[in-house]
Amino acid sequence: MLRPESLKLPESLKLIVLIFLFLLPTGSFAPPLAQGQEPAAASLKLVNIGFETFGEGKDKKLHIIAVFNRRPDYSLMVLDQPPRFIVTLPATQFAFAAGMDTTSRPALLRDFRYGATGAENARLVFGLRQPFHLQIIESAALATAGTPPAWRVIWEIAPATPESFQQYLSLQQADKAAALIPNNETRQNKTLSNRQQAAATGSGDSNAPFIIVLDPGHGDFDSGAIGVNNVREKQVTLAFAQALYRVLQTKAGIKPYLTRETDSFLRLGERVEKARRLNADLFISIHADHIDTPSLQGATIYTLSDKASDDMAKLLAEHENKADLLDGLPADEPPAVADILLDMARRETRLFSEDFARMTVAALKDSRIALIKNPHRFASFQVLKTVDIPSVLIELGYLSNPEDEKRIADPLWQDKMAHILADIIAHYAWLHGKIGVKP
Numbered sequence: 001m002l003r004p005e006s007l008k009l010p011e012s013l014k015l016i017v018l019i020f021l022f023l024l025p026t027g028s029f030a031p032p033l034a035q036g037q038e039p040a041a042a043s044l045k046l047v048n049i050g051f052e053t054f055g056e057g058k059d060k061k062l063h064i065i066a067v068f069n070r071r072p073d074y075s076l077m078v079l080d081q082p083p084r085f086i087v088t089l090p091a092t093q094f095a096f097a098a099g100m101d102t103t104s105r106p107a108l109l110r111d112f113r114y115g116a117t118g119a120e121n122a123r124l125v126f127g128l129r130q131p132f133h134l135q136i137i138e139s140a141a142l143a144t145a146g147t148p149p150a151w152r153v154i155w156e157i158a159p160a161t162p163e164s165f166q167q168y169l170s171l172q173q174a175d176k177a178a179a180l181i182p183n184n185e186t187r188q189n190k191t192l193s194n195r196q197q198a199a200a201t202g203s204g205d206s207n208a209p210f211i212i213v214l215d216p217g218h219g220d221f222d223s224g225a226i227g228v229n230n231v232r233e234k235q236v237t238l239a240f241a242q243a244l245y246r247v248l249q250t251k252a253g254i255k256p257y258l259t260r261e262t263d264s265f266l267r268l269g270e271r272v273e274k275a276r277r278l279n280a281d282l283f284i285s286i287h288a289d290h291i292d293t294p295s296l297q298g299a300t301i302y303t304l305s306d307k308a309s310d311d312m313a314k315l316l317a318e319h320e321n322k323a324d325l326l327d328g329l330p331a332d333e334p335p336a337v338a339d340i341l342l343d344m345a346r347r348e349t350r351l352f353s354e355d356f357a358r359m360t361v362a363a364l365k366d367s368r369i370a371l372i373k374n375p376h377r378f379a380s381f382q383v384l385k386t387v388d389i390p391s392v393l394i395e396l397g398y399l400s401n402p403e404d405e406k407r408i409a410d411p412l413w414q415d416k417m418a419h420i421l422a423d424i425i426a427h428y429a430w431l432h433g434k435i436g437v438k439p
């Protein structure tokens, strides 16, 4: 049963309203785990919910700020008559005070209800006063203090015309229909992962290990770049991925996989498909390319963007995306999918990927690993396009630079780099609630 939150509130609204409806004393969080204890299967709690309004008229926006005790797996659905959106969560404790302590509410918000729907699910229902568009603005660990860290999600509501809202809804309908048709060609690409489906049905397992898929670039007849002193990209990517794999195996709560363990060729789609089948929490593609500027050296972390951050990133992505042409078959073109639910998942995945890239750059800088200028770059890499798996592509360095070539091929350097990355991966897994004990 959903309980309507029944206080009558006036329509008046100030320009900016910041309402933190419910504040919970920090003492209500689960106590920190002692060293050596099993990772916590902390039950999900919604500890705070707030609303913030910006702008006026058609530029008006509403931010709904939800703070959970850990990262929630959830699904979203937008509905009409009346316009509203529903957040479906696994079983959730609503750990904020039961009443509103404010006399104003955001103009866009008609009502807010929440409650359990059966033993395994819970829902938040946000009723809006008009047609709208929904976006995820933030989904991130709040702070690194505390075990496990709290998690904040911000959904942004913007007014939309009735026509564009209807279009929005029909896209959502189309996706649901496609998902229901067995063997539908687009189904595999359009539906969300088991992990997200598990979230929607509340069957998610917070004790499951953090699954990371390492993807050594190139292989077999696709040797990738060839260094000035003949180091082959396909060899260093495999050697480095294996070094990282070994370090990750020693980390509690983390389960690493490799897309290839031998000198073999994989299409880009096959690499991504492996990650999907394994329900990966993170995907890292590893490369060491060649560039026409021999002086350029250092590592780069790439995340997905339709628009490249610069010409170099654009060229590199175009080059990498051609790997599929090497086996003579046509390239796999991912279907152009316009769908609000997928857009939402994609948006959150990008936030996670960019977060991971930023953490990686910071850690590599701290460890004095050589990086290129602006080491976090963006481009449209095919292997980074999985809708719901955070993905980054790491260029270890440039084989066109003799110093980089020597460094990247050195097992000692590989081992150092592997330890740094493994620590970041463990930290990321902890922030995402997959490891109970802070690494």
Ligand SMILES: [Zn+2]
Pocket (backbone or CB within 6 Å): 217, 218, 224, 225, 233, 287, 288, 289, 320
């Ligand atoms: Zn490459």
